[in-house]
Structure formats: C-alpha cells, structure tokens
Amino acid sequence: MPRKINIKRSVLAADEEFASKIREKLHKEGTLMVNLIGSPGAGKTTLLETTLGEIPFSCAVIEGDVATSRDAERISKTGTPVVQINTQGGCHLEAHLLWKALDEIPTSGLDVLFVENVGNLVCPAEFDLGEDYKVAVCSVPEGPDKPLKYPHLFHEAGAVVLTKVDLIPYIDFDGDLFWGDVKKLNPLASCIEVASLTGKGIDAWTDLLGRWLMEKRQ
Ligand SMILES: Nc1nc2c(ncn2[C@@H]2O[C@H](COP(=O)(O)OP(=O)(O)OP(=O)(O)O)[C@@H](O)[C@H]2O)c(=O)[nH]1
Ligand SMILES: [Mg+2]
Numbered sequence: 001m002p003r004k005i006n007i008k009r010s011v012l013a014a015d016e017e018f019a020s021k022i023r024e025k026l027h028k029e030g031t032l033m034v035n036l037i038g039s040p041g042a043g044k045t046t047l048l049e050t051t052l053g054e055i056p057f058s059c060a061v062i063e064g065d066v067a068t069s070r071d072a073e074r075i076s077k078t079g080t081p082v083v084q085i086n087t088q089g090g091c092h093l094e095a096h097l098l099w100k101a102l103d104e105i106p107t108s109g110l111d112v113l114f115v116e117n118v119g120n121l122v123c124p125a126e127f128d129l130g131e132d133y134k135v136a137v138c139s140v141p142e143g144p145d146k147p148l149k150y151p152h153l154f155h156e157a158g159a160v161v162l163t164k165v166d167l168i169p170y171i172d173f174d175g176d177l178f179w180g181d182v183k184k185l186n187p188l189a190s191c192i193e194v195a196s197l198t199g200k201g202i203d204a205w206t207d208l209l210g211r212w213l214m215e216k217r218q
C-alpha cells in the first residue's frame with residue numbers, strides 16, 4: 001500500500017503563518033487591510049479608482065491578477081502607491097505572495113491597504129491574507145442569485161458592495177432577492193450599493209472604511 005503524504009495541509013499551515021505575520025505587522029502600524037473579492041469584471045478596480053479619488057486617508061494597493069500589470073497601471077494613475085502580483089495561473093492570492101509584495105510598500109504611516117484579489121467568486125474567500133475584512137464585490141449584470149450560489153464569500157465578508165447600480169434600469173435585477181439572500185447568509189455584513197462611474201454611493205463606502213479604521217486604532 002503506497003504511503004499517502006498530506007501536502008495540502010502543510011502548505012496551508014505555512015501560509016497561515018504568513019497571514020499571522022501580516023496581521024501582526026499591520027496591527028503594530030495601525031493600517032487597515034481590506035481584501036476585495038469578486039468575479040472577473042465585477043468592478044473592483046473601478047471601485048478602487050473612484051475610492052482613491054475621494055477618500056481622505058493615505059492608501060496603497062496590492063493588485064492580484066493571473067497576468068498583466070493593467071490594473072496596477074490604472075491605480076498608478078491615481079497617484080497611489082501600487083504593487084502588482086501576477087499569480088502565473090493561480091486563481092487566488094496567498095499570504096506568502098502578499099508578504100513579499102509588502103517589501104515594496106512602506107506601510108508605516110499608511111491608513112488603508114487595499115488588496116484586489118484575482119477575479120474569482122470562489123476560492124479567494126478560502127484564504128486568510130491577514131486582512132481585517134474581506135469585501136464581496138458583486139455587480140448588477142451578474143444577476144441577483146449569486147449570494148446563495150457562491151455562499152462562502154458572502155458568509156465571510158465584512159461588507160457586500162453591489163456595483164454598477166446605474167445599470168438597474170436596463171437589467172432585470174431583483175435587489176430584494178439579492179439583499180435578502182445576503183442577510184440570510186450574513187446578517188452582520190454592511191450592505192452598500194455603488195455606481196463607481198458616477199460616484200453614487202461612494203460616500204457610504206468611504207464612511208464605512210473610516211469607521212473600520214477608527215475601530216482598528218481604538
Ligand atoms: N455601468 C457601469 N460600469 C462599470 C461600473 N464599474 C465598473 N464598470 C465597468 O465594468 C468593467 C469591469 O470593471 P473593472 O473595474 O475592470 O472590473 P474588475 O472587477 O476589476 O475586473 P478584474 O480585475 O478583471 O477581475 C469595466 O468596463 C468598467 O468600466 C459602474 O459602476 N457602472
Ligand atoms: Mg481589476
């Protein structure tokens with residue numbers, strides 16, 4: 001009978017150590033870390049672009065993508081420090097990749113570190129990156145049934161941001177169904193609707209980030 005070696009467990013355990021190191025470092029520095037998770041095209045980078053133009057805090061961004069620096073180039077145009085991680089095929093970020101990227105971003109004195117995870121509604125929710133909050137980013141064109149079909153992310157999220165609400169007049173989107181299912185999975189999550197391209201709802205989002213930052217520093 002061949003011996004079975006459980007590699008997955010030890011790799012995950014090693015990554016949990018990196019997540020703890022990140023959490024400890026950012027706790028000392030008083031930096032809030034927010035991990036944005038959602039499908040490809042949900043509007044994560046656009047939400048960040050608009051947020052960075054409005055938010056009264058010092059921010060930095062770590063971008064996660066399978067390939068290209070396109071999102072980092074977009075963020076860079078806002079004047080915000082940004083580092084791109086390419087996972088070379090990997091469908092989620094892991095804490096050891098973040099730990100390495102943090103070498104290139106001075107977090108001392110930084111208020112908010114945003115992480116944009118690889119576009120994927122499934123496995124990024126499984127990985128602890130040392131963040132304070134995971135945020136589920138879901139867009140109107142994806143349809144209102146996503147929370148119950150992909151429950152883990154919505155269950156884990158500190159906030160759910162519904163993007164592209166400017167498209168509601170053109171798309172059959174049942175907002176009551178969407179938010180009702182979010183509440184079933186996670187009654188405590190903050191629920192925010194935005195249209196990043198028009199700026200609608202961005203103040204509610206930046207207010208929430210301000211509250212999270214204040215709570216962290218208390
Ligand atoms: N109408 C409308 N379109 C939006 C809004 N936000 C983003 N978009 C569009 O949606 C498309 C995808 O947006 P991105 O911000 O690149 O999406 P993403 O989640 O970062 O995508 P990945 O990084 O590939 O996972 C772009 O064409 C955006 O212009 C919005 O509020 N309203
Ligand atoms: Mg993006």
Ligand SMILES: [Zn+2]
Nearest residue numbers: 091092123124
């Ligand atoms: Zn994955």
